[in-house]
Amino acid sequence: MTNTSPKSVIPSEPSKKTGAKLNFSNVPIPEKGVLLGWLRQMLLIREFEVRTMQAYQNRLIGGFCHIYIGQEAIAVGSIAAVNDDDPVVLAYRDHGHALARGMDPKNCMAEMFGRIGGCAKGKGGSMHMFDAEHYLYGGHGIVGAQTPLGTGLAFATKYEDEIINGGKSNHVTLCYLGDGALNQGCFYEAMNLASLQDLPVIFVLENNRYSMGTSIERGTSMAHDLRVKSEAHGIHHAIVDGKNVINLYQDFKSIADWCREESRPFFVEAQTYRYKGHSMSDPRKYRTKEEESNEEHNDCIDSLCAYLREESDVTEDAVKQMLRQVKSQVKQAVEWAKNSPEPPIEELYTDVYTDHWGPYTGTSKPEMLEGDA
Amino acid sequence: MSVATGERVIEFRDALREAMSEEMRNDTRVFLLGEEVAQYDGAYKVSKGMLDEFGERRVIDTPISESGFSGMAIGAAMRGLRPIVEFMSWSFSLVAADPILNNAAKMLYMSGGQFGCPIVFRGNDGAGGQLASTHSWSVESLYANVPGIKMAIPYDAYDAKGLLKTAIQDDNPVFFLESERLLSTTAHVPEEAYTIPFGKALTRRVGTDCTIISFGRPLHFCLEAAEELAKEGIDCEVIDGRTIRPLDIDSMVTSVKKTSACVVVDQSWSFASVGSEIASQIHAFCFDDLDNHVYRVHSDDVPTPYAYNLEQAYLPNSRKICEAVRQATYNA
Ligand SMILES: Cc1ncc(C[n+]2csc(CCOP(=O)(O)OP(=O)(O)O)c2C)c(N)n1
Ligand SMILES: [Mg+2]
Numbered sequence: 001m002t003n004t005s006p007k008s009v010i011p012s013e014p015s016k017k018t019g020a021k022l023n024f025s026n027v028p029i030p031e032k033g034v035l036l037g038w039l040r041q042m043l044l045i046r047e048f049e050v051r052t053m054q055a056y057q058n059r060l061i062g063g064f065c066h067i068y069i070g071q072e073a074i075a076v077g078s079i080a081a082v083n084d085d086d087p088v089v090l091a092y093r094d095h096g097h098a099l100a101r102g103m104d105p106k107n108c109m110a111e112m113f114g115r116i117g118g119c120a121k122g123k124g125g126s127m128h129m130f131d132a133e134h135y136l137y138g139g140h141g142i143v144g145a146q147t148p149l150g151t152g153l154a155f156a157t158k159y160e161d162e163i164i165n166g167g168k169s170n171h172v173t174l175c176y177l178g179d180g181a182l183n184q185g186c187f188y189e190a191m192n193l194a195s196l197q198d199l200p201v202i203f204v205l206e207n208n209r210y211s212m213g214t215s216i217e218r219g220t221s222m223a224h225d226l227r228v229k230s231e232a233h234g235i236h237h238a239i240v241d242g243k244n245v246i247n248l249y250q251d252f253k254s255i256a257d258w259c260r261e262e263s264r265p266f267f268v269e270a271q272t273y274r275y276k277g278h279s280m281s282d283p284r285k286y287r288t289k290e291e292e293s294n295e296e297h298n299d300c301i302d303s304l305c306a307y308l309r310e311e312s313d314v315t316e317d318a319v320k321q322m323l324r325q326v327k328s329q330v331k332q333a334v335e336w337a338k339n340s341p342e343p344p345i346e347e348l349y350t351d352v353y354t355d356h357w358g359p360y361t362g363t364s365k366p367e368m369l370e371g372d373a
Numbered sequence: 374m375s376v377a378t379g380e381r382v383i384e385f386r387d388a389l390r391e392a393m394s395e396e397m398r399n400d401t402r403v404f405l406l407g408e409e410v411a412q413y414d415g416a417y418k419v420s421k422g423m424l425d426e427f428g429e430r431r432v433i434d435t436p437i438s439e440s441g442f443s444g445m446a447i448g449a450a451m452r453g454l455r456p457i458v459e460f461m462s463w464s465f466s467l468v469a470a471d472p473i474l475n476n477a478a479k480m481l482y483m484s485g486g487q488f489g490c491p492i493v494f495r496g497n498d499g500a501g502g503q504l505a506s507t508h509s510w511s512v513e514s515l516y517a518n519v520p521g522i523k524m525a526i527p528y529d530a531y532d533a534k535g536l537l538k539t540a541i542q543d544d545n546p547v548f549f550l551e552s553e554r555l556l557s558t559t560a561h562v563p564e565e566a567y568t569i570p571f572g573k574a575l576t577r578r579v580g581t582d583c584t585i586i587s588f589g590r591p592l593h594f595c596l597e598a599a600e601e602l603a604k605e606g607i608d609c610e611v612i613d614g615r616t617i618r619p620l621d622i623d624s625m626v627t628s629v630k631k632t633s634a635c636v637v638v639d640q641s642w643s644f645a646s647v648g649s650e651i652a653s654q655i656h657a658f659c660f661d662d663l664d665n666h667v668y669r670v671h672s673d674d675v676p677t678p679y680a681y682n683l684e685q686a687y688l689p690n691s692r693k694i695c696e697a698v699r700q701a702t703y704n705a
């Protein structure tokens with residue numbers, strides 16, 4: 001098992017195709033201001049999720065809702081390592097990434113409240129966060145479904161950069177998946193295609209060791225060495241500590257730069273843990289309280305705070321102050337979402353097609369909708 | 374066949390479990406597989422305790438690999454085993470569309486009768502409550518189009534047990550569509566074994582003015598609408614089709630010949646649907662008996678929205694059914 005606090009693992013072999021070698025040690029630790037920015041983002045995500053759980057319990061949020069607490073460093077560290085216009089595509093545990101990518105918490109919360117101010121006008125909900133402005137191509141509810149989409153987004157950026165714009169491929173796509181998605185066939189098809197076509201996509205496995213109530217050992221063959229999953233497709237891999245935001249950033253920066261430069265895919269296993277249940281109704285009988293508290297002891301936010309205290313003289317008070325600001329920001333987001341109106345009923349019939357058609361009722365003729373698209 | 378009135382009242386989910394457990398006790402070829410069915414007791418607790426009774430060789434937790442485990446079960450069924458495959462939701466069966474539609478449905482035919490496929494696929498169908506478009510499929514119309522499968526949709530706990538036992542005993546692939554919204558509803562369910570034959574509709578309310586035909590959860594709204602309409606003096610007959618393949622069109626036709634008006638309520642989309650099929654058959658067989666064309670109530674012809682108000686507007690409900698009945702009976 002490689003579960004004991006892994007450091008970055010450098011791919012054993014350089015790509016046969018490109019002969020390139022990765023250099024993981026070159027990325028310097030960013031300055032204090034940047035680190036504080038990451039701390040703020042992680043605090044924001046955690047506070048946002050706490051409020052999300054409350055709102056769910058108060059029935060302001062419906063459907064399925066998956067909480068990201070414990071895994072914040074992965075979204076923050078990896079997204080910090082790519083450019084603002086690099087595509088990002090997600091599974092359904094997606095609030096944290098949306099916020100890390102820059103979505104306003106108001107719009108994220110309003111989406112879950114099913115309000116018109118939501119990032120998708122309330123049509124998608126918790127599992128389906130889309131934000132074109134931030135190149136966020138959605139959370140996706142069907143396990144694994146986002147992985148071929150990730151390949152496709154990388155296909156598109158490469159096509160645009162090279163064929164349409166006549167330059168060099170210069171984007172990299174981040175495609176996140178849970179350990180449960182390792183068992184869907186489409187993921188292997190996605191990797192195979194990405195490898196065959198030399199597509200710059202990073203498959204980011206957030207290995208929190210459980211898919212619903214199934215531990216990875218029970219659901220996935222070779223769980224002790226997931227590198228084999230990508231090796232079969234000639235795709236480089238790395239195992240990273242999913243709780244250390246600084247390491248995550250450094251590793252993802254190296255990897256993303258390499259993928260961009262070489263136009264090749266990559267598979268990163270970030271080892272982490274979800275503190276809460278799978279969704280809002282999960283008694284968590286499949287794991288021990290002891291395991292949970294051990295994991296919570298090694299927390300991504302605590303460890304960054306400790307680092308900042310020791311290395312950058314950031315005081316406890318400064319962190320508390322930041323937390324207060326974040327709390328008030330999230331509180332405002334909740335209020336804003338509450339005040340955002342429900343989508344008008346006409347929204348039911350928009351966005352089905354780009355032009356106006358329907359809805360078909362089976363008894364009357366399709367009613368053409370009024371107005372412009 | 375009428376609804377039982379016994380002493381024991383149990384939940385729909387318990388009735389499903391009882392059907393599976395009885396069949397597994399009677400026939401060692403029967404086994405259950407699916408995501409979280411064993412150690413977790415099922416995502417919706419349908420298989421609660423079954424692992425303890427039957428052990429992990431017969432109650433099998435699968436990874437999230439719908440295409441793989443459906444195909445695996447079909448392979449086992451070709452050898453004569455009788456798998457029950459639980460889809461956490463029928464929405465996820467789309468990942469397994471090829472094995473369930475191309476292999477299960479056509480195995481007998483393509484092998485010239487040599488290899489059958491005695492298998493049951495079961496799980497939640499329909500909108501569950503703000504699950505948004507990927508998780509809210511009503512697959513009945515999509516799959517009913519395919520020859521070679523049977524399809525049953527139980528409405529209450531009594532039917533859940535009787536129909537599921539029939540499904541497991543059937544030598545053909547059966548798509549068994551449950552509703553998460555009904556799992557906690559209760560009914561009288563006899564402890565002893567019984568089966569309900571496929572292709573026999575049940576009249577859930579007797580009436581003279583309009584026939585309302587439906588399946589599964591929307592029947593709840595049909596019955597609600599019938600009570601509402603009774604206050605206006607419109608007396609509805611509510612027919613629970615119980616199975617879509619085979620379809621008991623004879624019972625439906627008999628009813629429509631009596632009432633001369635018909636509304637079909639089908640929670641899937643209207644275009645090329647179970648509702649359109651039934652309407653078409655009623656038009657053909659009751660051409661001279663109908664006072665009006667058949668009216669239909671479906672989910673709106675759009676992907677299922679997440680927002681509560683939009684989802685409510687989208688789904689069939691008793692208000693929409695009342696309106697359709699008033700129109701069908703010229704009371705609008
Ligand atoms: C195709 C499909 N099957 C089943 C489900 C139900 N489901 C939702 S999440 C989940 C577990 C996924 O676990 P993992 O990929 O590890 O992600 P995590 O929840 O740990 O973030 C399951 C079984 C689904 N959404 N899609
Ligand atoms: Mg997981």
